[in-house]
Amino acid sequence: MAKTFTQEFTKGLWEEIAPFRLVLGLCPVLGVTTTVENGIGMGLATTFVLVFSNLLVASLRNIIPSKVRIACYIIIIATFVVVIELLMQAFTYPLFLKLGVFIPLIVVNCIVLGRAEAFASKNSISFSIADGLGIGIGFTLSLAALGAVRELIGANNLTLWTTPTSVIGLQEVFGANFEPFAFMVQAPGAFVCLGLMLCGMNLLGSK
């Protein structure tokens, strides 16, 4: 069954959308999504690591001995995580501070290792890049969606991006009299919100 480049890309956006369908890599999903901005930043960082580790794993797939392949994948992934860590420290320092420990934690994100093992080690370079991009963007979208729900209800805001001088996004979406439901931006709200979103996905998918 030959698949096209586009099919590999689009499957990550709905059919195999990472946090919901595969239920992998939940730590950043729950941990950083207090605002949309954090969700997008985290998603893009993960996408970067996914695409480049997929690229490298796919191009080295005939060289890496199968016995030590997991160790090799982890080193490849860790290298790109260090790259994105340093890049974010240099160019988006406030975001880097907000995401904190979750940036180095991309190393142990099951999605990245899972794609390297399940897809990139068996497919050609171009398909692996498409797969990495698709899964990465799907991951970013789900983080942004969860972040949007939590931030809207929990803080009454919708921040897309913060520059040193201004904030791009909406403030007080429901009007100034809306009392934010702070439960949503705190720890317990993350679990409940993701659980209910998963329930919604199941409802949509079962039709």
Added chain:
Amino acid sequence: MGYMEILIGGIFVNNILLAQFLGNCPFLGTSKKMETAVGMAMAVVFVLVLAGVITWVLYAFFLVPYKLVYMRTIAFILVIASLVQFVEMFLKKSIPALYAGLGIFLPLITTNCAVFGACILNIDKELNFMKTLVQSTAYAVGFGLALILFAGVRERIILARVPKPLQDTSIGLVTAGILSLTFYAFKGMI
């Protein structure tokens, strides 16, 4: 910060699973049965404490003097991966009963973000050696406590009649939210 404060803070207030969101994949994955939950909890307690101490030594005596701090992510993941491998071989040889008990959970720990995250957090907080030891123990005990509590609840949920779209992971997450809310009540303690 006193030792008691770190201990109670690590177990209850900043519980690594329910307040810091680290190690959620095994939390949801191994909590369907009490047996697997106990196995995973024991394995994590064992490895997390060891890894916390070893990465601290590595950081303080090797990475800082040689100005290699930016390599911390790679260095730590390699240390944890080889530590897990080493612990596995050591247990197989000298304490076979414990090895049989931990079973498949040991190798899984390499990609457990609770272990890696706890090591990074210890370094970020600039704790000294003794405090690192106490903090790692507290995180590990907190992980075990939350996992075993959650497994107990989840075993009962299987018997309950849950609406179809909410089944399995979905209701699991909502339950975890309620458990997290209970732990939230400890916030006043420190």
